[in-house]
Structure formats: C-alpha cells, structure tokens
Amino acid sequence: xxxxxxxxxxxxxxxxxxxxxxxxxxxxxxxxxxxxxxxxxxxxxxxxxxxxxxxxxxxxxxxxxxxxxxxxxxxxxxxxxxxxxxxxxxxxxxxxxxxxxxxxxxxxxxxxxxxxxxxxxxxxxxxxxxxxxxxxxxxxxxxxxxxxxxxxxxxxxxxxxxxxxxxxxxxxxxxxxxxxxxxxxxxxxxxxxxxxxxxxxxxxxxxxxxxxxxxxxxxxxxxxxxxxxx
Numbered sequence: 672x673x674x675x676x677x678x679x680x681x682x683x684x685x686x687x688x689x690x691x692x693x694x695x696x697x698x699x700x701x702x703x704x705x706x707x708x709x710x711x712x713x714x715x716x717x718x719x720x721x722x723x724x725x726x727x728x729x730x731x732x733x734x735x736x737x738x739x740x741x742x743x744x745x746x747x748x749x750x751x752x753x754x755x756x757x758x759x760x761x762x763x764x765x766x767x768x769x770x771x772x773x774x775x776x777x778x779x780x781x782x783x784x785x786x787x788x789x790x791x792x793x794x795x796x797x798x799x800x801x802x803x804x805x806x807x808x809x810x811x812x813x814x815x816x817x818x819x820x821x822x823x824x825x826x827x828x829x830x831x832x833x834x835x836x837x838x839x840x841x842x843x844x845x846x847x848x849x850x851x852x853x854x855x856x857x858x859x860x861x862x863x864x865x866x867x868x869x870x871x872x873x874x875x876x877x878x879x880x881x882x883x884x885x886x887x888x889x890x891x892x893x894x895x896x897x898x899x900x901x
Contacts, residue, residue, distance in 0.1 A: 689765065694727055700889050702870055703731045709868045710827050710897060712736065716787040719743040719772075719819070722794040724753035726760050726769070732790070733766045743772040743781070749805050776812050781819045789816050792829045793882075793893070795853060799842040813860040817900060826862055826898040828853060829871065831891045834878040846882045850894040862898035871895055 698704075712718070714737040720729040722745065729744040736742060744761075746754055751773065761771060774780070798809040816826060833839075833847035839856075841847045850867075858864050876892035 690730065691760075694730065697727060697889075701727070703728060705870045706827075706829070706868075706895060707731060707735050709870065709895060710788065710790075710825060712788065715739040717741045717785060718788040718790065719745050719781075719786055720790050720792075721745045721816075722747070722750045722791065722797070724750060725756045726754075726771075728790060728792055729769055730760060730766060733769050736768065738768060740768055742766075742769045743786075744769050745772045745774065745779075747773070747775045747807065749807075776807055776815050779815050779819065783818050784821045784824075786819050786824055787821060788825045788827060789820060790827045790829075793831060795828050795830045795857075796839070796842040796846055796848040799839040799848065800846070801843065809856070809860075813857070813862075817861045820900040822900060824900045826857070826900070828857065828896045828898070829893050831882045831893055832872075832876065832878055845880065847878065847891075850896075853894070854896060857896070857898055861901050863901055865897045865899055867897070868895040 712732065712735045714735070716736045717740065718732055718736060720726065720732060720742060723729050724746065726744045729742050732742045744757075746757075757771065760766070761769060797805070798807055798812055820826065830853065831845075831847045833841045833845070833849040833852075835849065835851070837847070837849045838852045839848050854864050871893035873890055873892040876887060876890065878892065880887055882888065882891050
C-alpha cells in the first residue's frame with residue numbers, strides 16, 4: 672500500500688528544482704512519485720530505467736536515489752528515436768548521478784547482481800511487437816534483466832492494459848498487453864510476482880483502441896506490477 676505520507680526522498684524528487692514544464696504537466700497522468708513510493712525506491716539504490724526515451728522517469732529516480740545512488744538511463748538505437756530531448760535533460764551535468772547508457776540488450780555489460788531495480792515503462796509489450804529495425808524479444812531481454820538484478824532485486828513493469836483474454840496479440844496493433852498474460856509470462860522467467868497497484872487504472876479506457884488514438888493517449892488504463900528476482 673502507498674503510504675499517505677510520502678517518504679522524504681520521494682518528496683525531494685517531487686519538489687526538485689528545474690524540472691521542465693512538460694514533465695510537471697505529465698505528472699498528472701503518470702503519477703511518478705506514487706509509482707516510486709509503491710516500488711519503495713531508497714536512497715543509494717542502483718537502478719536502470721530501461722528503454723527510457725527522453726528520461727522522464729530517470730530524472731525522478733535521480734532525485735529519489737540521491738547522490739549515493741546511480742541511474743542508468745538506457746536506450747537501444749531504436750529507442751534513441753524517442754530521445755530527441757534527452758540532451759536537454761542531461762546537459763551541463765544537471766543530473767550527475769545519471770549515466771546515459773545506450774546499448775542493445777545483448778550488449779548490456781553491467782556486472783551481474785548489481786542493480787536494485789529495473790524499470791520498464793510502457794515498453795514490455797514491445798517484446799511482442801515486430802517491425803523492421805526492432806529486434807528486442809522476450810527471452811534475451813529477461814535473461815539480461817535477471818542477470819543484472821541483485822538477488823531479491825526488483826523489476827517494476829508499467830504497461831497499457833489489454834482486454835481480458837487478449838494475451839499478447841494486441842501488442843502489434845493497439846500496443847497493449849493483457850495484465851494476466853504479463854503476470855504469467857514474467858513469472859515464468861525467474862521472477863516472483865509480488866503485488867500490483869491500481870494508481871494508473873482508468874475505468875473509462877475501453878481497452879480496444881490504440882494507445883495512440885487521440886481520444887485515449889495519455890489516459891490509458893495501465894497496470895503496475897512489482898516482481899522480485901528469484
């Protein structure tokens with residue numbers, strides 16, 4: 672359960688100076704501080720924001736883990752197409768504990784058992800999406816995540832709800848994935864499902880339209896799952 676009073680380090684993230692107007696506007700729908708509170712992020716943690724794009728969550732994590740912590744803002748080459756504003760975020764070393772880390776999944780060379788948290792925000796469904804130039808699939812991705820997480824380290828998944836019973840088949844056209852499928856799939860890959868949060872749920876989402884439909888973009892119903900490395 673998310674406490675009524677946010678931890679001091681999470682409040683620090685929420686109140687960090689110089690956050691952009693666009694980030695502050697996004698907070699209303701993404702609720703990143705409630706997400707971090709749900710994950711129990713602590714100062715000093717070593718974390719990876721995987722397929723981070725422009726690094727919205729990376730900046731919040733930067734404040735939450737503090738100067739003794741470390742954030743790997745990860746993208747592969749395909750995701751760099753979604754990182755047009757990344758240089759602005761990290762210019763002049765404004766986030767000194769954030770390392771921009773551009774690697775294909777198979778080239779991630781962090782030490783084994785080194786991270787406290789890996790965060791995947793609205794990207795898990797992409798391992799079941801196929802397109803020219805996109806080569807990330809589930810098996811190598813989760814092998815890598817499992818390797819770099821500490822024993823008992825946390826994997827946090829946020830993704831767009833697919834309709835019940837749809838499995839992974841709407842990842843291609845609607846960019847959605849069924850929550851129960853996600854729970855079963857990831858649990859079969861060396862992770863233990865712990866709990867979920869409904870903080871990003873939206874009962875008005877019909878679940879049968881593309882997440883890029885202007886009527887629903889930014890307002891999709893999303894599941895938030897917490898797993899631990901076995």
